[in-house]
Amino acid sequence: MSHTTDLIKNVSIAGHGQTGKTTLFEHLLFSGGVIPKAETVESGKTVGDSTPEEIERKISIHAALGHIERNGTKINFFDTPGSSDFTGDVILSFRASEFALLTMDGRAGVQIETIKLWRNLDGRKKPRGVFVTKLDNDQADFGKSLADIKEKFKVEPVAVTLPMGHGAAFKGVIDVLHEKAYLAQGESPEKEGPIPDEFKDAVAAAREKLIEAAAEGDDTLMEHYIEQGSLTPEEMKKGLIEALAENKFVPAFAGVALKNSGIIPFIDFIADVGPNPRTAKDLMFDGEGKEQTVPLDPDKPLAALVIKTAYDQFSGKLSWIKIISGKLTADTEAFNVSENKKERIGKLHVCQGKKLEEVKELFAGDIGIITKSPTLKTNDTIAAADGGLNFLHLRLPEPVHSVAVNATAKKDDDKLGEFLVRAAEEDKTFRYHFNAETHETVISGMGELQINIILDKIKTNQKIELETHVPKVAYRETIGKKAGAEYTHKKQTGGHGQYGKVLLEIAPLPRGENYQFVNAIFGGAIPKNYIPGVEKGVVEGMAHGTMAHYPVVDVEVKIVDGKYHPVDSSELSFKLAARNAFRDAMRQANPTLLEPIMTLAVFVEEKYLGDVMSDLSSKRGKILGQDSSGGIAEIHAEVPQAELLRYSIDLRSITSGTGSFSVTFAHYAPISGRISDDVIKAREGFKVQETEE
Numbered sequence: 076m077s078h079t080t081d082l083i084k085n086v087s088i089a090g091h092g093q094t095g096k097t098t099l100f101e102h103l104l105f106s107g108g109v110i111p112k113a114e115t116v117e118s119g120k121t122v123g124d125s126t127p128e129e130i131e132r133k134i135s136i137h138a139a140l141g142h143i144e145r146n147g148t149k150i151n152f153f154d155t156p157g158s159s160d161f162t163g164d165v166i167l168s169f170r171a172s173e174f175a176l177l178t179m180d181g182r183a184g185v186q187i188e189t190i191k192l193w194r195n196l197d198g199r200k201k202p203r204g205v206f207v208t209k210l211d212n213d214q215a216d217f218g219k220s221l222a223d224i225k226e227k228f229k230v231e232p233v234a235v236t237l238p239m240g241h242g243a244a245f246k247g248v249i250d251v252l253h254e255k256a257y258l259a260q261g262e263s264p265e266k267e268g269p270i271p272d273e274f275k276d277a278v279a280a281a282r283e284k285l286i287e288a289a290a291e292g293d294d295t296l297m298e299h300y301i302e303q304g305s306l307t308p309e310e311m312k313k314g315l316i317e318a319l320a321e322n323k324f325v326p327a328f329a330g331v332a333l334k335n336s337g338i339i340p341f342i343d344f345i346a347d348v349g350p351n352p353r354t355a356k357d358l359m360f361d362g363e364g365k366e367q368t369v370p371l372d373p374d375k376p377l378a379a380l381v382i383k384t385a386y387d388q389f390s391g392k393l394s395w396i397k398i399i400s401g402k403l404t405a406d407t408e409a410f411n412v413s414e415n416k417k418e419r420i421g422k423l424h425v426c427q428g429k430k431l432e433e434v435k436e437l438f439a440g441d442i443g444i445i446t447k448s449p450t451l452k453t454n455d456t457i458a459a460a461d462g463g464l465n466f467l468h469l470r471l472p473e474p475v476h477s478v479a480v481n482a483t484a485k486k487d488d489d490k491l492g493e494f495l496v497r498a499a500e501e502d503k504t505f506r507y508h509f510n511a512e513t514h515e516t517v518i519s520g521m522g523e524l525q526i527n528i529i530l531d532k533i534k535t536n537q538k539i540e541l542e543t544h545v546p547k548v549a550y551r552e553t554i555g556k557k558a559g560a561e562y563t564h565k566k567q568t569g570g571h572g573q574y575g576k577v578l579l580e581i582a583p584l585p586r587g588e589n590y591q592f593v594n595a596i597f598g599g600a601i602p603k604n605y606i607p608g609v610e611k612g613v614v615e616g617m618a619h620g621t622m623a624h625y626p627v628v629d630v631e632v633k634i635v636d637g638k639y640h641p642v643d644s645s646e647l648s649f650k651l652a653a654r655n656a657f658r659d660a661m662r663q664a665n666p667t668l669l670e671p672i673m674t675l676a677v678f679v680e681e682k683y684l685g686d687v688m689s690d691l692s693s694k695r696g697k698i699l700g701q702d703s704s705g706g707i708a709e710i711h712a713e714v715p716q717a718e719l720l721r722y723s724i725d726l727r728s729i730t731s732g733t734g735s736f737s738v739t740f741a742h743y744a745p746i747s748g749r750i751s752d753d754v755i756k757a758r759e760g761f762k763v764q765e766t767e768e
């Protein structure tokens with residue numbers, strides 16, 4: 076069944092790993108009547124963790140989508156992965172939702188992923204709430220968790236539900252908004268009842284805060300509140316809706332998902348107060364080079380965005396799509412704005428995890444799935460007609476972890492290539508490229524876990540035997556001073572000979588300027604038609620330097636003199652002369668190896684700061700700056716790439732898996748001594764393929 080815009084809500088459930096997202100998602104579907112029984116993550120039967128790799132590892136790897144209905148409103152929920160290796164699917168779910176629910180373990184409070192997700196939501200001005208889970212643990216503390224939010228984010232969350240006890244004494248939650256208690260019933264849905272006397276004062280105080288939050292949403296309500304000292308339930312609801320859509324308050328919820336507690340009042344809150352899809356403020360498109368936003372609008376012609384591509388072993392290719400304006404109808408023709416061509420829309424579906432249900436149409440605000448489209452890709456904009464807006468692509472972080480791979484058997488190369496294309500389509504944070512310089516296929520992603528899961532799939536599902544290794548570093552060579560050399564290429568024994576003489580001077584250029592060729596020949600010492608041959612020789616000479624055969628950069632080459640022979644000279648003779656002259660000059664010009672230096676930004680909990688800094692200095696890192704806020708330290712440094720090839724693994728072990736980093740190329744820098752000697756040694760036996768006479 077399809078729902079219209081004002082009867083749709085979209086919620087992303089996100090948070091640090093193991094805070095109970097998948098369990099909460101399961102119990103939302105159970106309490107919403109979608110599934111007859113809530114399964115545990117450990118059983119491998121949850122709706123959220125349904126792919127073979129998730130069942131095997133007992134963690135979420137992909138976003139899952141499901142929905143319930145409450146008083147006629149459809150609520151779409153995303154269950155997202157907690158590990159930063161799978162951040163791509165969290166970001167796409169944020170993009171498609173107007174509200175994010177961050178889960179927090181009641182024992183741990185704010186954790187590093189909570190902070191990163193909070194910042195990401197800040198960047199989108201996205202309304203959000205927090206759900207404090209696992210309150211059945213003795214050390215869990217709802218109040219402390221909210222205080223932690225206040226300390227770290229300078230926002231005081233407003234409790235919409237309150238726990239009745241905690242640990243073994245946990246009995247259920249109280250819905251402060253609707254003034255009802257919900258007793259936990261274990262496997263059955265929670266049961267509504269009166270608020271026990273012992274909690275009445277706490278509820279009254281919490282309700283006061285909720286009324287204040289509602290009054291903040293609207294100026295006339297604020298006047299009423301000041302005049303009357305309170306708000307009617309209708310006024311309160313209206314104020315909360317407005318305040319939440321404007322991200323003016325952060326609702327907080329308590330619960331024990333595993334025991335079906337805190338679920339129904341949360342569903343009620345979303346159905347009543349959750350942001351309408353029309354309130355989305357991050358629907359950005361490229362308006363002639365300038366980013367602009369459009370309102371979500373059911374009355375405009377169709378516009379929709381493909382947010383995700385997945386391949387299901389039973390249903391085949393799935394293209395997840397969010398409708399931004401108008402409606403999408405099954406079995407019609409639309410226009411693919413990104414590809415600038417007509418697009419056939421086949422069957423449309425809504426889903427509960429991997430279970431699909433066919434629908435005829437989807438309205439603005441809704442999220443659904445197009446199956447078996449051979450052409451649709453993630454980030455494609457689909458519109459009613461040509462000339463529509465082109466929505467901006469998902470903004471994802473750059474890969475930080477790379478591995479070089481090759482199929483053990485040459486015959487598997489094509490199959491491996493096809494798999495990589497598909498994997499990169501499914502997860503936009505995963506990339507692959509062939510590095511022509513090092514002759515390696517390098518795959519990259521957000522961390523070792525993500526890469527290992529992909530390698531496992533290649534080995535197990537595709538039955539391709541693989542070899543993997545740490546990617547090679549692309550070193551460079553350059554010179555430290557001016558030098559000159561002359562070289563005569565001569566072969567004049569019988570018949571048509573070869574003759575060319577080149578005299579050249581080389582000089583260092585500033586870093587990053589690469590190469591300059593200067594022709595300073597006077598009086599036709601080398602005729603014009605041979606100059607291209609001379610330059611070819613120089614370029615070939617620079618392709619493999621004299622130290623370790625790496626490309627030579629940042630050199631000016633000036634051809635100053637030469638000599639030719641009217642019969643024996645040829646382009647080839649001058650090319651060979653120039654190549655050798657260049658290398659002779661380079662040997663005398665104080666040649667040096669250069670290594671790539673990366674700019675690194677590391678995010679860690681403050682307690683790991685010292686260990687991370689000393690590790691960076693052992694990696695020849697130069698600290699550029701350091702900043703701390705809300706318990707998280709941010710370190711900026713420049714570090715040689717050669718030291719960072721396994722940094723995601725190192726940082727994981729230093730920070731017990733909590734740290735993260737980003738890395739971009741900065742510049743090349745000279746190396747010397749033992750480091751340089753080792754690089755040269757590692758290149759021994761490298762064969763240069765060049766044309767000979």
Ligand SMILES: Nc1nc2c(ncn2[C@@H]2O[C@H](COP(=O)(O)OP(=O)(O)O)[C@@H](O)[C@H]2O)c(=O)[nH]1
Nearest residue numbers: 092093094095096097098116157209331332333
């Ligand atoms: N005691 C308790 N355990 C829970 C609760 N919610 C989830 N868990 C357990 O915590 C673990 C992680 O849960 P999961 O839903 O996979 O967390 P996710 O990584 O955030 O998706 C699982 O073993 C769950 O059974 C809860 O409310 N109370």
Ligand SMILES: [Mg+2]
Nearest residue numbers: 096097134135
């Ligand atoms: Mg999960």
